[in-house]
Amino acid sequence: MNNFTYCNPTRLVFGRGTIARLAEFIPADRRLMITFGGGSVRRNGVYDQVARALEGRDWVEFWGIEPNPSVETVREAVALGREHGVDFLLAVGGGSVIDGTKLIAAGLRYEGDPWEIVERGSATDTVPLATVLTMAATGSEMNSGAVISRQETREKRAFYGNYPLFSVLDPETTISLPKRQIACGLADTFVHVLEQYLTRAGQSRLMDRWAEGILHSVREVALRVLGDAPDYDAAADYMLSATLALNDMIRMGVAQDWATHMIGHELTALHGLTHGATLAIVMCGTMRVLREQKRSKLLQYGERIWGIAEGTEEERIDRAIAATEEFFRSLGLSTRLAEEGIGAETVAEIERRFTASGVRHGEARNVDGAVARQILEACM
16 A cells, blocks of 8 residues: 545435534634525526525525536636625535536636646635535545636646535435436546546555445446435445545555546537436446556456456456446447447547647556547547
């Protein structure tokens, strides 16, 4: 196991009815801005819960942080926040709202264009923020990362700000979500784990078992949370799995990949495809192309997650990849680029972008433009 330093300062407030406790955690003297997405929180009652919890407080609202939040929208929010002297942010929504709010938090303390923060890759001077999570997927409620798009140039990049001070997670908020959103969230959670787990064998028994526990949990509850009957316990397991998949816990001292995510970000930037949907397509291509590099871990993954213990190594790896693809398909997601109308032109453009920026992703730092092309071609 590699050396590491671990600290996660986010307070997690989890369970039914916890939105009512918001006022306990936000100082009464703060000038508050609450950020939202497109309006679903009005329809599902979350907005009313937040308003009741903060009755008597003054706040300004910013609406319209879109899926794959854009710097163009963030600029508007920063201007509004400065106008009202905001010094505390509350993001109410899913990962996109939280990601956008992380950049707002940094932008309020920065004199230049917020995109410069994204290009720099990090920000340490930020306005305090907290979250009320309504869509489980990205883990942004308990980590410091965010991904921001720039519509003017069709780019999508990650940056790191500060962790939320606290996050309120009520699983009931996820029960009324559209099935497509839940399916993409399940895929996102599953691939978050694989990016930290499916690298090299023998690094840490503990990290492996924690990661495998999340993978098993997501598999077991997936069809229950996609079912028509409300299932609080399944929703709770799903919501917490998504948080634990990317709150730094399962990456301590082990190698990480993230090539699938970086390729997926380009698909979103170029085609607007939902993030989790891109991962369901790209992940199996990554496994196919990097199977020799990941051989030992693929065999372990196949046996421990899918019960594949018989046959030659090649057969077992093939079956593990096939089982993963079938899982994504069982969620109703595409697993091939052609199913989303994406062809050779996009493959060439992503190769060009990787090559031009000189990036090398993956645990072996060998996923450059040429390898990204191979992975995408393996997804055709």
